[in-house]
Amino acid sequence: MYIFPIKSCAPIAVNEMNCSNLGAEYGVHLRDRVFAIVRSLPPHECVTAMQYSKMVLITPRIEDCILTIDAPGMNEIQVDISKLYQSTNTLISIIQKDEVLVVDCGDEAAKWLSNYLVNKDEAFRLVFYPSNEPKPFIKPKGYLYRTAERMDTGSLHDETSYMLMNMGSFDDLNKWLEKSVGPLQFRPNIVVSGADAWSEDKWKFIKIGQEVIFKTIQPCTRCTITTIDPSTGERNKKEEPLRTLRKFRLFSNISHKCPVFGIHVGLRRAGTIRIGDNVYVSV
Structure with a gap:
């Protein structure tokens, strides 16, 4: 986390x-x-x-x-x-x-x-950002936010206030890369393990622990920040892993340029989550 x-x-x-x-x-x-x-x-x-x-x-x-x-x-x-x-x-x-x-x-x-x-x-x-309330609702941007609510915009986030990723998907992606990548290259809030690769595409609701519930708002489209090594600040000269993701993670109903990896989620029940909590999903 x-x-x-x-x-x-x-x-x-x-x-x-x-x-x-x-x-x-x-x-x-x-x-x-x-x-x-x-x-x-x-x-x-x-x-x-x-x-x-x-x-x-x-x-x-x-x-x-x-x-x-x-x-x-x-x-x-x-x-x-x-x-x-x-x-x-x-x-x-x-x-x-x-x-x-x-x-x-x-x-x-x-x-x-x-x-x-x-x-x-x-x-x-x-x-x-000094407010305790989410910022004003973001202007519609194509497919974005069809299921978002006022509470989902967060503070100074680009999209929703939480981004979640699946470690199984990282494991699958790294099979195709010369140099493996980790979650920090994609800047998530929450990384879950134990799920099949790319199964997060179908998740509708996610419960973590006994309290917290998230709703999937939209897939996370990826930009060139993912090509920056978080330990050195250097960009990958081959534009990896973005180039590889474009080979199999482009969704026709979202963008012809930006591959998808991870999901933006909105909070539906507040509370505390901890490393090691069980994760439950509905599809």
Whole structure:
């Protein structure tokens, strides 16, 4: 199980997580994708590892209310999350073409990110999603969200607030690759084991443990971020594993360019899940 505090940056692995409508949580301040990096100039569009692959090497750590950020060749900096909830330093940012109200995290973080990513003092800002409610419903994008509800949009997520993958599918994919890949290359919140490869395509509801229930909203279409090695930040020169996935994971009713791997799910009953919990599915 993984929580990604900063969108497109490194995750924090956890042994248990609380599942709320906003997304995966652990404790008070560790929440999934509540921080993002945006361009300094309006319309403050969000940037991801698609544009700057070294973002995957930005490592967050949260202790009490302090977010610590580190990266290769950089001195770590800290952000007090508790102060962000009361901040009036807000701006509108563009997340996947949608306008979202966020809080600016200050000049120190902005300078740090700008220097790390493009060796400039002013290019990007770190922003924070302060609300306890999911962001406004995302504008329709083709096949997306036909079964989504208002509660499914999460914080600064592209699609739904949770993404789930099946380890059996990884095992099958790796049979066809020169260099095997793991879950972190695909940035899931939850990875389940014990199921047949690609059986998740047919799952309608997923229950984990005794409390938490998810509903499948849509398959997860894949972009070039999957070609970035999360341990080095380098792109695969052969565009793997995306090239291999295109050979057998293109769905005609979804996209002629983006292969499918994993499922976006929406929370239908909140609670806590733990490593080792039983997983039940309906098809």
